[in-house]
Amino acid sequence: MNGLRVASLMAATMTTGLVAGIYAIYANAFMPGLAKTDDKTFVGAFTAVDRAIVNPLFLGLGFLGAALFTVLAGLLSLKEKALPWIAVAFVLYLVTIIVTMAVNVPLNDALKAAGDPATIDVAAARAAFNESKWVAFNLLRTILALVSFGLLGWALYLTGKSAAQP
DSSP, X not given: OHHHHHHHHHHHHHHHHHHHHHXXXXXXXXXXXXXXXXXXXXXXXXXXXXXXXXXXXXXXXXXXXXXXXXXXXHHTTTTSTTHHHHHHHHHHHXXXXXXXXXXXXXXXXXXXXTOOTTTSOHHHHHHHHOHHHHHHHHHHHHHHHHXXXXXHHHHHHHHHHHHHOO
């Protein structure tokens, strides 16, 4: 059971870190880069990337997998010192899922629904997208996911420390 507990905690930490990194890349490079482009480039590039990221590897293993692995790690750590850290990490990560589903995804979907950038009013589509709102909520989920990742890292440390004690 100890091996499964450690493996699930490692998987939770790694997948949460992966998702936090993806959010951070959007916050640090992708959105600032797109902000400097014309409307047609912005709409075309953003929608293409959004379509590409909606895939089983990211959604299943990363985005949802992080939550599932964290729940599993928590359930397997009910009597361990790491449990409070895992629990808080889960709650923070859950908030990132809620923010994503309530804010970022609807904005993404509305932009994609606007149509082909070659045939639509891209300035209107970009304005309706509400770039500043998307960026602000992405920053929120980036910070929460990074803190969640750090808490899971601490939980791993505590797990290793307790395993090393006689």
